[in-house]
Every structure is written in structure tokens, then in C-alpha cells.
Amino acid sequence: MxxxxxxxxxxxxxxxxxxxxxxLVEFFKRKAVPIHRHTIWYYLGGTTLFxxxxxxxxxxxxxxxxxxxxxxxxxxxxxxxxxxxxxWLIRSVHSWSANLMVLSCFIHMFSTFLLKAxxxxxxxxxxxxxxxxxxxLAFGFSGYLLPWNEISYFGTRVATxxxxxxxxxxxxxxxxxxxxxxxxxxxxxxFFGFHVAVLPLLLTMLLIVHLLMVQVQGxxxxxxxxxxxxxxPKTSPFFPNFILKDALGWLITLGLLAMLAAxxxxxxxxxxxxxxxxxxxIKPEWYFLFLFxxxxxxxxxxxxxxxxxxxxxxxSVVGILWALVPFIDxxxxxGLKSPVFTIIGIGAIAYIVIMTIVACMASKQ
Amino acid sequence: MxxxxxxxxxxxxxxxxxxxxxxxxxxxxxxxxxPPEIPQAVLSNVVAGKVGDLQPNSGxxxxxxxxxxxxxMTPSGTYKAFSAICTHLDCTVQYRSDFQHIWCACHNGRFxxxxxxxxxxxxxxxxxxxxxxxxxxxxxxxxx
Numbered sequence: 001m002x003x004x005x006x007x008x009x010x011x012x013x014x015x016x017x018x019x020x021x022x023x024l025v026e027f028f029k030r031k032a033v034p035i036h037r038h039t040i041w042y043y044l045g046g047t048t049l050f051x052x053x054x055x056x057x058x059x060x061x062x063x064x065x066x067x068x069x070x071x072x073x074x075x076x077x078x079x080x081x082x083x084x085x086x087x088w089l090i091r092s093v094h095s096w097s098a099n100l101m102v103l104s105c106f107i108h109m110f111s112t113f114l115l116k117a118x119x120x121x122x123x124x125x126x127x128x129x130x131x132x133x134x135x136x137l138a139f140g141f142s143g144y145l146l147p148w149n150e151i152s153y154f155g156t157r158v159a160t161x162x163x164x165x166x167x168x169x170x171x172x173x174x175x176x177x178x179x180x181x182x183x184x185x186x187x188x189x190x191f192f193g194f195h196v197a198v199l200p201l202l203l204t205m206l207l208i209v210h211l212l213m214v215q216v217q218g219x220x221x222x223x224x225x226x227x228x229x230x231x232x233p234k235t236s237p238f239f240p241n242f243i244l245k246d247a248l249g250w251l252i253t254l255g256l257l258a259m260l261a262a263x264x265x266x267x268x269x270x271x272x273x274x275x276x277x278x279x280x281x282i283k284p285e286w287y288f289l290f291l292f293x294x295x296x297x298x299x300x301x302x303x304x305x306x307x308x309x310x311x312x313x314x315x316s317v318v319g320i321l322w323a324l325v326p327f328i329d330x331x332x333x334x335g336l337k338s339p340v341f342t343i344i345g346i347g348a349i350a351y352i353v354i355m356t357i358v359a360c361m362a363s364k365q
Numbered sequence: 366m367x368x369x370x371x372x373x374x375x376x377x378x379x380x381x382x383x384x385x386x387x388x389x390x391x392x393x394x395x396x397x398x399x400p401p402e403i404p405q406a407v408l409s410n411v412v413a414g415k416v417g418d419l420q421p422n423s424g425x426x427x428x429x430x431x432x433x434x435x436x437x438m439t440p441s442g443t444y445k446a447f448s449a450i451c452t453h454l455d456c457t458v459q460y461r462s463d464f465q466h467i468w469c470a471c472h473n474g475r476f477x478x479x480x481x482x483x484x485x486x487x488x489x490x491x492x493x494x495x496x497x498x499x500x501x502x503x504x505x506x507x508x509x
Contacts, residue, residue, distance in 0.1 A: 154471060158454040161454040172399065175399055277426060277457045277458060278457050278459070278470045279470060282470055295472065296473070306488065
């Protein structure tokens with residue numbers, strides 16, 4: 001390789017003479033991360049990204065053996081788990097890592113919310129982040145059906161049927177998701193397409209935008225730290241200090257993932273039978289449990305309207321308002337404390353946690 | 366007649382062409398995504414089982430075309446049949462001999478032996494079918 005033999009320019013001459021990205025290199029050299037008592041929450045985004053990378057690798061490996069048809073799906077996952085060398089581990093890591101990714105996403109979102117990092121000028125980082133969480137949940141929902149077992153089959157029937165209660169477009173959405181009137185092999189094929197093509201494409205594109213925004217604007221310093229008298233908080237270089245600490249977090253996450261996958265291998269359950277009664281204890285993945293539990297408390301009709309429809313519409317409106325919070329919380333935009341939104345955030349966490357615990361306890365009875 | 370500036374004319378034409386192409390592409394994609402309706406053979410009746418399959422206070426699921434139905438022998442020994450699709454959220458119901466009524470495991474919905482929703486979130490009764498015993502076979506048919 002041809003190298004400039006001067007002390008001032010030791011980088012690979014051949015590459016940099018063709019692609020002048022010195023500005024980018026300089027940017028990362030100068031990039032700094034604020035250090036204060038809430039810095040630990042900055043690592044959650046990186047952890048989520050790491051878990052997504054694991055999802056992509058293990059997902060590609062599973063694709064080598066998985067067959068997305070009503071007849072073959074369950075048997076192919078069984079084959080992966082019992083015959084393919086390390087198949088049980090790859091599938092278990094994929095399932096556990098999906099769950100940890102959702103958990104990490106939720107913690108990332110709530111920490112961002114409570115630290116008011118959504119405030120101006122980071123409105124679009126928050127909105128892209130909200131969309132990323134939505135896509136992550138869609139990944140979980142579509143992946144849940146793929147093993148074609150009893151629980152996932154009925155879980156999908158319930159979830160897609162509740163979509164049908166949306167006025168005007170509900171039935172079209174149901175047919176769109178199911179690939180017909182019923183949950184069948186057509187649904188499995190569709191969910192597979194969403195899971196391995198549509199959602200990865202959307203997530204990757206949004207992730208690039210989200211990361212670019214974070215890189216350009218830098219980390220948000222919470223108003224509680226910003227408003228303190230005295231000098232601005234200290235900073236630490238992004239490279240190598242922050243990246244190395246991030247890598248340590250990834251290593252801990254990998255250790256936790258390996259432990260969970262090895263000690264608690266993900267179960268496959270019983271093959272779905274559309275003509276069997278729904279089994280007792282049917283429930284969705286834990287991250288949808290609070291919605292599932294709420295549906296149980298909604299009466300069949302409220303003011304002669306379907307309770308189901310009111311619940312679905314309410315959750316949709318709350319979700320949209322949540323994504324638009326940077327435009328609603330005006331005090332935070334002016335750099336002021338906004339305790340009402342802090343209470344709303346804590347209330348949302350308490351609601352999700354309590355409803356999830358109640359649903360878990362109810363399913364064990 | 367007022368002349369349209371050349372640039373404005375081209376912009377309108379270009380916008381029109383792009384709009385038309387986009388509509389044609391989107392229309393065909395949306396139509397492709399929504400699956401075609403496949404006509405199902407309309408079944409008027411099916412054999413749900415044989416006499417002796419069920420004991421009093423028990424039930425079983427049978428296929429009514431591509432939908433599940435539920436056949437019940439009540440504690441008093443009469444046959445009843447309903448659609449097995451819960452009117453709440455599409456789960457398949459089952460007969461619970463301990464409750465002596467129909468139960469949906471998904472959200473704890475309950476229906477009595479006439480199919481009427483009596484507890485939980487189901488908003489309406491189960492569709493009831495006619496039952497007839499013909500030569501040791503239990504024939505279930507849709508009500509007129």
C-alpha cells in the first residue's frame with residue numbers, strides 16, 4: 001500500500017485521496033458526551049442497537065432452515081431445535097434477544113421521556129424513535145406467529161380481530177393482515193414477509209435517520225442539569241471513552257443473553273390446530289400484556305358502542321399523542337421544568353408495570 | 366385568452382404525469398395486497414359426530430366447512446350445537462363440564478346452554494345450529 005511518509009499525514013493515502021472523508025473523521029475525533037448524574041441512560045440506545053444486530057445475525061441463520069407454510073413451519077422449527085447443531089441455541093438467542101430488545105427499547109424511551117430529551121430541537125429524533133419502537137413491536141408481533149404453535153395462533157387471532165373493531169377501515173386491515181378472513185397459512189406467509197423483508201427494511205432506514213440525527217445534534221442534557229448554576233457539565237470523548245464503555249455494556253448484555261438462552265431455552269409448545277378450542281392461559285408476549293389485561297376490563301358495550309372499538313381507538317390516540325409529545329410539552333421546549341409530563345411518564349410506567357403483573361398473576365391462576 | 370407561462374405549463378404537465386403514474390402504481394399495489402375473495406362451498410349441514418361419541422355434560426368441536434362448531438350433550442342428555450367462534454375476539458370456545466356451560470379461554474367469556482352470553486366480554490350470543498339424529502349420525506344444520 002502506498003503511504004504518505006510524512007508525520008503529518010499517516011492515514012492510508014490511497015483511500016483518502018479518493019474518498020475525502022477527513023471531515024467525518026474529525027467530527028468523531030471532536031465528538032464528546034456530557035457527563036452528569038443521568039449519563040447512564042445514554043447507553044440504552046447502544047444496547048438496543050447491539051440487540052438488533054444479534055437479531056439480524058440469528059434471524060438470517062434461522063432463515064436457512066425455517067419454512068413459512070402452515071404444514072411445515074412448526075416442524076421446521078422443531079427440526080432447528082432438535083436436529084440442527086446449535087439450532088436450539090440460535091433460536092433461543094433469537095427469542096430472548098427479541099424480548100431484551102423490546103425491554104431495552106422501552107427503557108430507552110421512558111428514560112428519554114423523563115429526561116425530556118424530546119424537547120426542541122430534538123423533536124424528530126423522538127418521532128423517529130417512536131416509529132422505531134412501533135416497528136420493533138411489529139417485529140415481535142409478526143415473529144410470534146412464525147413457529148405456528150397453539151398459543152401464537154390464538155394470540156394472533158385475538159389481536160387481528162381486535163384491529164377489525166377500528167371504524168371504517170377495520171375490516172380491510174383485518175383482511176390485509178390475515179391474508180383472508182381467517183388466520184391461516186396465508187397469514188403465516190404474510191407475517192413471514194413482514195418479518196424478514198418489510199420490517200427490516202423500514203427499521204434499517206429509520207435507524208439510519210435516527211442515528212444521524214443523534215450524531216448531528218449530540219446528546220441532550222436534561223433541563224434539571226442544564227438549569228444548575230455553575231459551569232456546564234464535563235464531557236468525555238465519544239471515541240474511545242464512550243464507545244469502550246458502550247462495548248462493556250454490550251458484553252454484559254451478551255453474557256445475560258447467553259445465560260438466559262442456555263438456562264431457559266425458548267419453548268416451542270404444541271402445533272396450532274385451527275379446530276381445537278383455545279387453550280387456557282392464552283396470552284400475548286409480555287410487552288402486549290398491559291393491553292390484553294385492559295381489554296379484559298372493558299365492558300362489551302359502552303354507550304351502545306363496542307367496548308373493543310373504544311379501547312383500540314383510545315390506545316391508538318394515546319400512542320399518537322405520545323409520539324407528538326415534543327409539540328405538546330411547551331414548557332420543556334422553553335428549557336423549563338415540566339412536572340406534569342414527568343407525572344404522566346411515571347403514571348404510564350406504573351400502569352404498564354401493574355397491568356403486566358396483574359395479567360401474569362391471572363394467567364397463573 | 367390568457368397565456369400560461371411555459372414553466373408553469375411544464376410543471377402542471379410533469380405533476381400530472383407523476384400523479385397519474387403514482388396512482389396507477391399505488392392502485393395496483395393496494396389491490397394486490399388485499400387478497401382475492403375465494404368462494405366457499407355453502408354447506409347446509411354436516412355430520413358432527415355419532416351417537417355415543419358424547420356423554421351427558423360434555424362437548425366436542427367439529428368442522429362446519431372451514432369454521433369450527435361446538436356440539437354439546439347437555440346434562441339432561443339433549444344435543445345442542447353452536448358456532449364455536451367466540452363473539453368477542455374470534456377465539457374457539459369449549460364446553461366446561463365443571464361450569465356446565467360454554468367457556469372461552471381467551472378472555473373468560475361464558476355462554477349458557479342456549480348460546481346466550483352470560484358473563485365476560487362477549488357482546489352477543491353464539492350462533493345456534495339445528496341438530497338432528499339420523500341413523501346414529503348427529504346432523505348439524507344452519508337455522509333458516
